[in-house]
Each structure stands twice: as structure tokens, then as C-alpha cells.
Amino acid sequence: MVKIFIGNLPREADKDEIQALFAKYGEVTECAIIKNFAFVHMDDRKSATKAIRSLHLHKLHGTAINVEASRGKKPGSSADELRTLFEEYGTVSECAIVKNFAFVHMDNSDEAMDAIKGLDNFEFQGYHHRHRPAITKRRMAPFD
Structure with missing residues (x-):
């Protein structure tokens, strides 16, 4: 594949x-x-x-x-798709998926806040269940 x-x-x-x-x-x-x-x-x-x-x-x-x-490290890499989704809002310096959580690091806090607003309730990869839930504001939080 x-x-x-x-x-x-x-x-x-x-x-x-x-x-x-x-x-x-x-x-x-x-x-x-x-x-x-x-x-x-x-x-x-x-x-x-x-x-x-x-x-x-x-x-x-x-x-x-x-x-x-696709530049993914392995075929079907969800992290690559998630990175691409967030890159619509700005530069992504790091993106990793661990079990059913993802960590996206963006260089600019305003861009990160735009991503949080723009992707609230976005059903990533068409899934909305416990293993691949929708991206929500409640789940996204900026870190200092």
C-alpha cells in the first residue's frame, strides 16, 4: 500500500x-x-x-x-495527516500521537489559538468515537 x-x-x-x-x-x-x-x-x-x-x-x-x-515515516501515519491539518493555521514544529492523544507544537501562540478555534469539533479522519474522537476545544489547551 x-x-x-x-x-x-x-x-x-x-x-x-x-x-x-x-x-x-x-x-x-x-x-x-x-x-x-x-x-x-x-x-x-x-x-x-x-x-x-x-x-x-x-x-x-x-x-x-x-x-x-506522503512523507510519513510509515504508511497511514495519522500524525502526518494531523500535522497537515494544523499547518493550515501556521508552522507546526512537532506533532505526535500517543494512544488516543495528540501533541501538536506550534511556533506562534496566535496561530495555535486560531487552530484551536478553527478545528473545534472537527472530526479527524471522519471518526468520532473513543479511539479517534473529534478535536475539541475542551481537549486542546495551549502550554506555556
Whole structure:
């Protein structure tokens, strides 16, 4: 399984459209859109490499999308997806998930507060249960 990151995704793009776009190159086992980026999982490396080369800077609804192999340390890394989510609000210096908790360190306190406000009740990875609860203000707290 190879995980692919798609950035600069236009608002009009939907999951079925992204999945169909990548399915031209091989089997897509998973597709998830999070705001203006997405993650696609493909079955084999050869198909994924061909998709990345063919679709990088592909115009989707008039917008050139960024397509690259996910930089995760391991396939399916939730920490990478969480980091990307918080990076919409500012620079993330560290991100780690330990069991069902996450620690996100941001360089700027105003950006961190914006992230807390903007991500309140966001259902991370589409899950909202005891193992992957929604991100909530009650659970997020700035540290000094």
C-alpha cells in the first residue's frame, strides 16, 4: 500500500472525482478529503508512482494540484495527516500521537489559538468515537 498526498485541492473536488482520477492508474483502496487536501491509498508502488508522475500539477477545476508520495515515516501515519491539518493555521514544529492523544507544537501562540478555534469539533479522519474522537476545544489547551 502506498499513500499519496494531494495538495492545493479546489473546493469543487469531491471524493468520487479524486478516486476516479487515481483509479485510471491502479487500484485505489482508500480516499479521504480534508479541507483543501486529500490522501489516496493505492495498492501497489508502480501504479502509485505512475499516478504521481502523471497527476502532479494536473489541472482540476482550473487549479493545478500538488501530487506527491506522503512523507510519513510509515504508511497511514495519522500524525502526518494531523500535522497537515494544523499547518493550515501556521508552522507546526512537532506533532505526535500517543494512544488516543495528540501533541501538536506550534511556533506562534496566535496561530495555535486560531487552530484551536478553527478545528473545534472537527472530526479527524471522519471518526468520532473513543479511539479517534473529534478535536475539541475542551481537549486542546495551549502550554506555556
